[in-house]
Amino acid sequence: MKKNENSKDVYDAVADPTRRHxxxxxAKVEEMPLYELxxxxxxxxxxxxxxxxxxxxAGLVTSRKVGRxxxxxLNAEPLQEIQDWVTYYTKFWNDNISLLNQLLQEEQNMPTVSLDFHFNRPIERVWLALTDPKKLAKWVMENDFKPIVGHKFQFRTEPNPVWDGIVHSEVLVVDQPNKLFYTWETAGESTTVTWTLKEMDGTTHLHLEQIGFENEGHAYHGAKQGWTLMAKKLDQVLAEL
Structure with missing residues (x-):
């Protein structure tokens, strides 16, 4: 019988819970008669x-006659192939989990713009100001935004000597009226913006989190200051709704 056929027999043999038992x-004794098993x-x-x-x-059990x-x-040797197979994938997952932990640690160490705003307005009104392109234009920038996952759009403003005035974005999450998540790529920085909304006692609590900055340089501080100024404009827009 070929080796791969033997391997198939071993895997099939241990697939059944009765045979595993x-x-x-x-494994607990040197040998055991049929009646005792x-x-x-x-x-x-x-x-x-x-x-x-x-x-x-499958070669996992041997037998011998003793009288009648x-x-x-037990012959455990064929189980070594299963052990080798499990060990290979254990290493695979351990390596990938280590990489994931490294990436998460790097992300945690990245500068994050985290700001909280409070508006005495219904959550539906704040959501509208975050997702309606005409309302967005009044407090952020001109845009072609649509609250549709996968929609690619731009924020646009007048360029200056150090910036072309364009933000490239893509909608990643739309959970009306609780969460909005999109990319924000501009001036060599690739970040993401998350808006989280909660309404309590007639007040809408709006949390902004922008992550992905390489360092606490000009882009980071510009974003932090920019969102703070834009939030004041948002308050004015909400008052007009």
Missing amino acids: ILHLL TSHFQMGRTAVSKHLSILKH ETRFR
Whole structure:
């Protein structure tokens, strides 16, 4: 029989919980007769014998005659291939989890613009100001925004000697009226902007989080100051709604 066929037999043999329990029982003793094995299951000797035949075919169990009874013994060697297979994927996941932890640590160390604003307005009105392109233009910039996941759009304003005045964005999450999440790429910085809204006692609490800045340089401080100034304009826009 070919090696890959033997491997298939081993995997098939241990796929059944009854056969796994037989291996577990045999692992505790040097050998065990059929009648004693059968006493551990709610099935007859014939059914247990069929399971033992499959295990013997896979090379996981050997047997010998002692007088009129047959005694069975565990042969764990074929299980080494399964152990090797599991070990390979354990290493795969451990390596990837380590990489994920490294990325998360790097993200945590990145500067984050985190600001909170409070408006004595209904949450639906604040959501409208965040998602209606005409309202957005009054407090952020001219835009072609649509509250549709996957929609790519731009914020645009007058350029200056150090900036072309364009922000490239894509909508990633729309959870009306609780969360809005989109990319914000401009001036060599690739960041994301998340708006989280909560209404309590007639006041809408608006949290802004912009992450992805490489350092606390001009772009970071510009964003922090810019959003603070734009929030004041947002308050005026909400008053007009």
